[in-house]
Amino acid sequence: MNKVTLTINGQKVTVPAEYTVLEAARELGINIPTLCYDPRLSKPGACRLCVVEVKGARNLPASCVTPVAEGMEVETHSPAVMEARKTILELLLANHPNDCLTCEASGACLLQQYAYEYGVRDPGFGGERHAYPLDDSNPYIQRDLNKCILCGKCVRICAEIRGQHAIHFAYRGFSTKIAPALDTDLAFSNCIYCNNCVSVCPVGALVDKRTAGLGRTWELEREEKTCTFCEAGCQFFLLKKQGQVVGVAAGQAAPGRPLCLKGRLGMDLRYNPKAQPPYLRNEDGSFRLAPWAEALGLTEILANLQKEGGER
Ligand code: SF4
Ligand code: SF4
Ligand code: SF4
Numbered sequence: 001m002n003k004v005t006l007t008i009n010g011q012k013v014t015v016p017a018e019y020t021v022l023e024a025a026r027e028l029g030i031n032i033p034t035l036c037y038d039p040r041l042s043k044p045g046a047c048r049l050c051v052v053e054v055k056g057a058r059n060l061p062a063s064c065v066t067p068v069a070e071g072m073e074v075e076t077h078s079p080a081v082m083e084a085r086k087t088i089l090e091l092l093l094a095n096h097p098n099d100c101l102t103c104e105a106s107g108a109c110l111l112q113q114y115a116y117e118y119g120v121r122d123p124g125f126g127g128e129r130h131a132y133p134l135d136d137s138n139p140y141i142q143r144d145l146n147k148c149i150l151c152g153k154c155v156r157i158c159a160e161i162r163g164q165h166a167i168h169f170a171y172r173g174f175s176t177k178i179a180p181a182l183d184t185d186l187a188f189s190n191c192i193y194c195n196n197c198v199s200v201c202p203v204g205a206l207v208d209k210r211t212a213g214l215g216r217t218w219e220l221e222r223e224e225k226t227c228t229f230c231e232a233g234c235q236f237f238l239l240k241k242q243g244q245v246v247g248v249a250a251g252q253a254a255p256g257r258p259l260c261l262k263g264r265l266g267m268d269l270r271y272n273p274k275a276q277p278p279y280l281r282n283e284d285g286s287f288r289l290a291p292w293a294e295a296l297g298l299t300e301i302l303a304n305l306q307k308e309g310g311e312r
Protein backbone atom coordinates (compact mmCIF):
# COMPACT_ATOMS: atom_id res chain seq x y z
CA MET A 1 0.00 0.00 0.00
CA ASN A 2 1.42 3.41 -1.00
CA LYS A 3 1.79 5.79 1.92
CA VAL A 4 2.34 9.54 2.08
CA THR A 5 3.53 11.75 4.90
CA LEU A 6 2.02 15.18 5.43
CA THR A 7 1.94 17.75 8.20
CA ILE A 8 -1.33 18.85 9.79
CA ASN A 9 -1.27 21.63 12.38
CA GLY A 10 2.47 21.03 12.80
CA GLN A 11 2.06 17.28 13.41
CA LYS A 12 3.45 14.75 10.91
CA VAL A 13 1.17 11.88 9.92
CA THR A 14 1.69 8.98 7.49
CA VAL A 15 -1.48 7.65 5.85
CA PRO A 16 -2.47 5.56 2.79
CA ALA A 17 -2.11 7.60 -0.43
CA GLU A 18 -5.86 7.32 -1.19
CA TYR A 19 -6.82 9.13 2.04
CA THR A 20 -8.36 12.57 1.99
CA VAL A 21 -7.07 15.40 4.17
CA LEU A 22 -10.16 14.97 6.38
CA GLU A 23 -9.38 11.30 6.95
CA ALA A 24 -5.72 12.08 7.70
CA ALA A 25 -6.76 14.78 10.19
CA ARG A 26 -9.08 12.31 11.91
CA GLU A 27 -6.14 9.91 12.31
CA LEU A 28 -4.56 12.63 14.43
CA GLY A 29 -7.76 13.18 16.39
CA ILE A 30 -8.30 16.62 14.83
CA ASN A 31 -11.97 17.52 14.60
CA ILE A 32 -12.90 19.20 11.31
CA PRO A 33 -16.62 20.10 11.11
CA THR A 34 -18.63 18.38 8.35
CA LEU A 35 -22.26 18.57 7.24
CA CYS A 36 -22.44 16.68 3.94
CA TYR A 37 -19.73 14.06 4.57
CA ASP A 38 -20.57 10.46 5.45
CA PRO A 39 -17.87 7.78 5.05
CA ARG A 40 -20.45 5.31 3.68
CA LEU A 41 -21.62 7.61 0.88
CA SER A 42 -20.21 9.34 -2.21
CA LYS A 43 -18.64 12.73 -1.50
CA PRO A 44 -20.08 15.76 -3.29
CA GLY A 45 -18.02 18.31 -1.34
CA ALA A 46 -21.19 20.37 -1.11
CA CYS A 47 -21.35 22.18 2.21
CA ARG A 48 -17.72 23.48 2.24
CA LEU A 49 -17.70 23.56 6.03
CA CYS A 50 -14.70 21.24 6.12
CA VAL A 51 -12.41 23.74 4.36
CA VAL A 52 -8.75 23.86 5.41
CA GLU A 53 -5.71 25.93 4.52
CA VAL A 54 -3.11 24.13 2.39
CA LYS A 55 0.29 25.80 2.02
CA GLY A 56 0.73 26.99 -1.57
CA ALA A 57 -2.97 26.59 -2.53
CA ARG A 58 -4.79 29.67 -3.85
CA ASN A 59 -8.08 28.97 -2.07
CA LEU A 60 -9.38 26.94 0.89
CA PRO A 61 -10.10 23.41 -0.38
CA ALA A 62 -12.75 21.15 1.14
CA SER A 63 -10.82 18.56 3.13
CA CYS A 64 -13.35 15.76 2.55
CA VAL A 65 -12.60 15.71 -1.20
CA THR A 66 -8.94 16.81 -1.20
CA PRO A 67 -6.51 13.91 -1.53
CA VAL A 68 -3.42 13.85 0.64
CA ALA A 69 -0.03 14.44 -1.02
CA GLU A 70 3.56 13.90 0.03
CA GLY A 71 4.94 16.88 1.96
CA MET A 72 1.55 18.67 2.12
CA GLU A 73 1.24 21.25 4.91
CA VAL A 74 -2.27 21.78 6.25
CA GLU A 75 -3.80 24.10 8.84
CA THR A 76 -7.28 23.08 9.96
CA HIS A 77 -8.12 25.93 12.31
CA SER A 78 -6.24 28.99 11.01
CA PRO A 79 -7.96 32.43 11.24
CA ALA A 80 -8.87 32.31 7.52
CA VAL A 81 -10.43 28.85 7.91
CA MET A 82 -12.39 29.85 11.02
CA GLU A 83 -13.70 32.96 9.26
CA ALA A 84 -14.77 30.96 6.19
CA ARG A 85 -16.60 28.38 8.31
CA LYS A 86 -18.33 31.10 10.30
CA THR A 87 -19.55 32.77 7.10
CA ILE A 88 -20.89 29.44 5.77
CA LEU A 89 -22.80 28.88 9.02
CA GLU A 90 -24.15 32.45 8.94
CA LEU A 91 -25.40 31.92 5.39
CA LEU A 92 -27.11 28.67 6.36
CA LEU A 93 -28.75 30.25 9.40
CA ALA A 94 -29.88 33.29 7.42
CA ASN A 95 -32.52 31.06 5.80
CA HIS A 96 -33.34 28.81 8.72
CA PRO A 97 -36.22 28.85 11.21
CA ASN A 98 -35.40 29.93 14.73
CA ASP A 99 -36.96 26.79 16.18
CA CYS A 100 -34.28 25.16 18.35
CA LEU A 101 -36.47 25.40 21.48
CA THR A 102 -38.98 22.86 20.21
CA CYS A 103 -37.07 21.14 17.38
CA GLU A 104 -36.80 17.34 17.73
CA ALA A 105 -33.14 17.51 16.62
CA SER A 106 -32.10 19.96 19.32
CA GLY A 107 -29.10 18.53 21.17
CA ALA A 108 -28.14 16.28 18.24
CA CYS A 109 -28.28 18.87 15.44
CA LEU A 110 -24.92 19.58 13.81
CA LEU A 111 -25.97 23.04 12.64
CA GLN A 112 -26.86 23.98 16.20
CA GLN A 113 -23.62 22.47 17.52
CA TYR A 114 -21.39 24.24 15.00
CA ALA A 115 -23.22 27.56 15.44
CA TYR A 116 -22.36 27.26 19.13
CA GLU A 117 -18.75 26.22 18.50
CA TYR A 118 -18.14 29.03 15.99
CA GLY A 119 -20.03 31.67 17.94
CA VAL A 120 -22.65 32.36 15.26
CA ARG A 121 -25.42 34.30 16.99
CA ASP A 122 -27.07 36.74 14.65
CA PRO A 123 -26.46 35.90 10.98
CA GLY A 124 -26.98 39.55 10.12
CA PHE A 125 -28.11 38.79 6.56
CA GLY A 126 -31.57 39.92 5.46
CA GLY A 127 -33.41 38.51 2.47
CA GLU A 128 -35.96 35.97 1.48
CA ARG A 129 -36.72 32.86 3.55
CA HIS A 130 -38.38 29.64 2.55
CA ALA A 131 -41.89 28.94 3.82
CA TYR A 132 -42.49 25.35 2.79
CA PRO A 133 -45.54 23.55 4.17
CA LEU A 134 -44.77 20.66 6.51
CA ASP A 135 -44.89 17.24 4.79
CA ASP A 136 -46.84 15.23 7.39
CA SER A 137 -48.42 12.94 4.81
CA ASN A 138 -47.43 9.58 6.30
CA PRO A 139 -47.22 7.92 9.74
CA TYR A 140 -43.42 7.50 9.79
CA ILE A 141 -41.46 10.54 8.64
CA GLN A 142 -42.16 14.23 9.01
CA ARG A 143 -40.29 16.49 6.56
CA ASP A 144 -39.73 20.16 7.34
CA LEU A 145 -37.84 21.49 4.34
CA ASN A 146 -37.49 24.90 5.98
CA LYS A 147 -34.80 23.28 8.17
CA CYS A 148 -33.11 21.45 5.28
CA ILE A 149 -29.55 22.59 4.56
CA LEU A 150 -29.36 20.67 1.24
CA CYS A 151 -26.47 18.47 2.32
CA GLY A 152 -27.90 15.71 0.10
CA LYS A 153 -27.13 12.88 2.53
CA CYS A 154 -30.76 11.69 2.45
CA VAL A 155 -30.72 11.52 -1.37
CA ARG A 156 -27.43 9.61 -1.40
CA ILE A 157 -28.30 7.07 1.29
CA CYS A 158 -31.69 6.41 -0.35
CA ALA A 159 -30.01 5.78 -3.71
CA GLU A 160 -26.59 4.37 -2.81
CA ILE A 161 -27.38 2.15 0.18
CA ARG A 162 -31.15 1.62 0.15
CA GLY A 163 -31.30 1.51 -3.68
CA GLN A 164 -34.75 3.09 -3.58
CA HIS A 165 -34.11 6.46 -5.34
CA ALA A 166 -37.26 7.85 -3.71
CA ILE A 167 -36.01 11.45 -3.31
CA HIS A 168 -33.91 13.79 -5.44
CA PHE A 169 -32.68 17.37 -5.74
CA ALA A 170 -35.39 19.36 -7.52
CA TYR A 171 -35.38 22.86 -9.04
CA ARG A 172 -32.44 25.28 -9.10
CA GLY A 173 -30.87 28.13 -7.11
CA PHE A 174 -32.87 29.44 -4.15
CA SER A 175 -35.75 27.11 -5.10
CA THR A 176 -33.59 23.97 -4.82
CA LYS A 177 -35.18 21.42 -2.53
CA ILE A 178 -35.25 17.71 -1.81
CA ALA A 179 -38.39 16.12 -3.21
CA PRO A 180 -39.82 12.84 -4.45
CA ALA A 181 -40.58 12.57 -8.18
CA LEU A 182 -43.09 15.22 -9.37
CA ASP A 183 -42.47 17.13 -6.12
CA THR A 184 -45.22 15.23 -4.35
CA ASP A 185 -45.47 14.39 -0.64
CA LEU A 186 -43.56 11.34 0.61
CA ALA A 187 -46.78 9.32 0.98
CA PHE A 188 -47.29 9.46 -2.79
CA SER A 189 -43.72 8.46 -3.68
CA ASN A 190 -41.99 5.08 -3.83
CA CYS A 191 -40.57 5.63 -0.34
CA ILE A 192 -40.71 2.48 1.79
CA TYR A 193 -40.19 4.32 5.11
CA CYS A 194 -36.93 2.58 5.95
CA ASN A 195 -35.92 5.78 7.80
CA ASN A 196 -32.35 5.60 6.50
CA CYS A 197 -32.63 9.22 5.37
CA VAL A 198 -33.77 10.24 8.87
CA SER A 199 -30.74 8.52 10.38
CA VAL A 200 -28.27 10.64 8.36
CA CYS A 201 -30.01 14.04 8.37
CA PRO A 202 -27.65 16.33 10.30
CA VAL A 203 -30.48 18.71 11.30
CA GLY A 204 -34.16 18.52 12.19
CA ALA A 205 -35.50 18.48 8.62
CA LEU A 206 -36.40 14.77 8.82
CA VAL A 207 -38.03 13.44 11.96
CA ASP A 208 -38.98 9.91 12.97
CA LYS A 209 -42.62 10.45 13.92
CA ARG A 210 -42.77 7.38 16.15
CA THR A 211 -40.25 8.82 18.60
CA ALA A 212 -41.21 12.49 18.16
CA GLY A 213 -42.28 14.08 21.43
CA LEU A 214 -41.21 11.07 23.54
CA GLY A 215 -38.01 12.62 24.86
CA ARG A 216 -35.27 15.14 24.12
CA THR A 217 -32.04 13.62 22.77
CA TRP A 218 -30.18 14.26 26.03
CA GLU A 219 -32.89 12.49 28.04
CA LEU A 220 -32.61 9.24 26.07
CA GLU A 221 -30.28 6.39 26.99
CA ARG A 222 -28.83 4.53 24.00
CA GLU A 223 -28.29 0.81 24.43
CA GLU A 224 -26.32 -0.81 21.61
CA LYS A 225 -27.87 -4.03 20.20
CA THR A 226 -27.40 -6.34 17.25
CA CYS A 227 -30.36 -7.03 14.98
CA THR A 228 -31.15 -10.75 14.89
CA PHE A 229 -33.54 -10.81 11.92
CA CYS A 230 -30.90 -11.78 9.33
CA GLU A 231 -27.27 -12.82 9.04
CA ALA A 232 -26.06 -9.23 8.38
CA GLY A 233 -26.34 -8.50 12.11
CA CYS A 234 -26.65 -4.70 11.85
CA GLN A 235 -25.90 -2.65 14.93
CA PHE A 236 -28.56 -0.34 16.29
CA PHE A 237 -29.46 1.57 19.43
CA LEU A 238 -32.49 1.00 21.61
CA LEU A 239 -33.65 4.41 22.79
CA LYS A 240 -34.88 4.40 26.36
CA LYS A 241 -36.33 7.05 28.60
CA GLN A 242 -36.43 6.26 32.31
CA GLY A 243 -35.94 2.57 31.48
CA GLN A 244 -38.84 2.45 28.97
CA VAL A 245 -38.07 1.69 25.30
CA VAL A 246 -39.29 4.58 23.14
CA GLY A 247 -37.72 3.65 19.79
CA VAL A 248 -34.69 2.50 17.83
CA ALA A 249 -31.97 4.43 15.98
CA ALA A 250 -29.43 3.24 13.45
CA GLY A 251 -26.06 2.38 14.98
CA GLN A 252 -22.63 3.47 13.77
CA ALA A 253 -20.78 0.19 14.30
CA ALA A 254 -21.65 -1.38 10.94
CA PRO A 255 -20.67 1.15 8.25
CA GLY A 256 -22.59 0.67 5.02
CA ARG A 257 -25.45 -1.14 6.69
CA PRO A 258 -27.94 1.11 8.44
CA LEU A 259 -30.97 -0.79 9.73
CA CYS A 260 -33.33 -2.07 7.03
CA LEU A 261 -37.10 -1.65 7.20
CA LYS A 262 -37.63 -5.06 8.79
CA GLY A 263 -34.94 -4.44 11.38
CA ARG A 264 -36.25 -1.02 12.29
CA LEU A 265 -39.93 -1.87 12.54
CA GLY A 266 -39.28 -5.34 13.93
CA MET A 267 -36.96 -4.14 16.66
CA ASP A 268 -39.45 -1.46 17.62
CA LEU A 269 -42.05 -4.21 18.07
CA ARG A 270 -39.75 -6.73 19.69
CA TYR A 271 -38.69 -4.39 22.48
CA ASN A 272 -41.97 -2.53 22.82
CA PRO A 273 -43.62 -3.93 25.95
CA LYS A 274 -47.06 -2.93 24.61
CA ALA A 275 -46.73 -4.78 21.27
CA GLN A 276 -48.92 -7.90 20.98
CA PRO A 277 -47.46 -10.90 19.12
CA PRO A 278 -48.90 -11.23 15.58
CA TYR A 279 -51.31 -13.91 14.34
CA LEU A 280 -50.77 -15.60 10.98
CA ARG A 281 -53.46 -17.50 9.09
CA ASN A 282 -52.74 -21.20 8.48
CA GLU A 283 -53.63 -22.93 5.21
CA ASP A 284 -56.76 -24.45 6.85
CA GLY A 285 -57.99 -20.96 7.78
CA SER A 286 -57.16 -21.18 11.49
CA PHE A 287 -54.82 -18.67 13.15
CA ARG A 288 -51.60 -19.18 15.09
CA LEU A 289 -49.34 -16.91 17.11
CA ALA A 290 -46.17 -16.25 15.10
CA PRO A 291 -42.77 -14.69 15.84
CA TRP A 292 -42.40 -11.08 14.62
CA ALA A 293 -39.47 -12.14 12.40
CA GLU A 294 -41.75 -14.47 10.42
CA ALA A 295 -44.60 -11.96 10.12
CA LEU A 296 -42.30 -9.15 9.05
CA GLY A 297 -40.55 -11.43 6.56
CA LEU A 298 -43.93 -12.05 4.92
CA THR A 299 -44.80 -8.35 4.77
CA GLU A 300 -41.44 -7.68 3.11
CA ILE A 301 -42.12 -10.36 0.49
CA LEU A 302 -45.55 -8.77 -0.15
CA ALA A 303 -43.99 -5.30 -0.48
CA ASN A 304 -41.45 -6.62 -2.99
CA LEU A 305 -44.18 -8.36 -5.00
CA GLN A 306 -46.15 -5.10 -5.07
CA LYS A 307 -43.06 -3.21 -6.24
CA GLU A 308 -42.36 -5.72 -8.99
CA GLY A 309 -45.99 -5.33 -10.08
CA GLY A 310 -45.52 -1.53 -10.20
CA GLU A 311 -48.11 -0.93 -7.47
CA ARG A 312 -47.92 1.03 -4.27
S1 SF4 B 1 -32.61 21.95 12.73
FE1 SF4 B 1 -31.05 22.38 14.28
S2 SF4 B 1 -30.63 24.57 14.11
FE2 SF4 B 1 -32.55 24.13 13.05
S3 SF4 B 1 -34.16 24.51 14.56
FE3 SF4 B 1 -33.64 22.33 14.68
S4 SF4 B 1 -32.09 22.19 16.29
FE4 SF4 B 1 -32.21 24.33 15.68
S1 SF4 C 1 -37.40 6.43 4.13
FE1 SF4 C 1 -35.97 5.13 2.94
S2 SF4 C 1 -36.97 4.93 0.96
FE2 SF4 C 1 -37.97 6.65 1.97
S3 SF4 C 1 -36.86 8.46 1.27
FE3 SF4 C 1 -35.89 7.80 3.20
S4 SF4 C 1 -34.20 6.46 2.57
FE4 SF4 C 1 -35.57 6.66 0.80
S1 SF4 D 1 -33.38 16.67 4.48
FE1 SF4 D 1 -31.63 16.51 5.90
S2 SF4 D 1 -30.28 15.00 4.96
FE2 SF4 D 1 -31.68 15.68 3.36
S3 SF4 D 1 -30.61 17.33 2.30
FE3 SF4 D 1 -31.91 18.25 3.89
S4 SF4 D 1 -30.57 18.46 5.65
FE4 SF4 D 1 -29.56 17.02 4.28
Ligand code: FES
Binds near residue numbers: 033064
Ligand atom coordinates in the same frame (compact mmCIF):
# COMPACT_ATOMS: atom_id res chain seq x y z
S1 FES E 1 -18.16 17.97 4.66
FE1 FES E 1 -16.69 18.50 3.16
S2 FES E 1 -17.81 19.71 1.79
FE2 FES E 1 -19.30 19.08 3.23
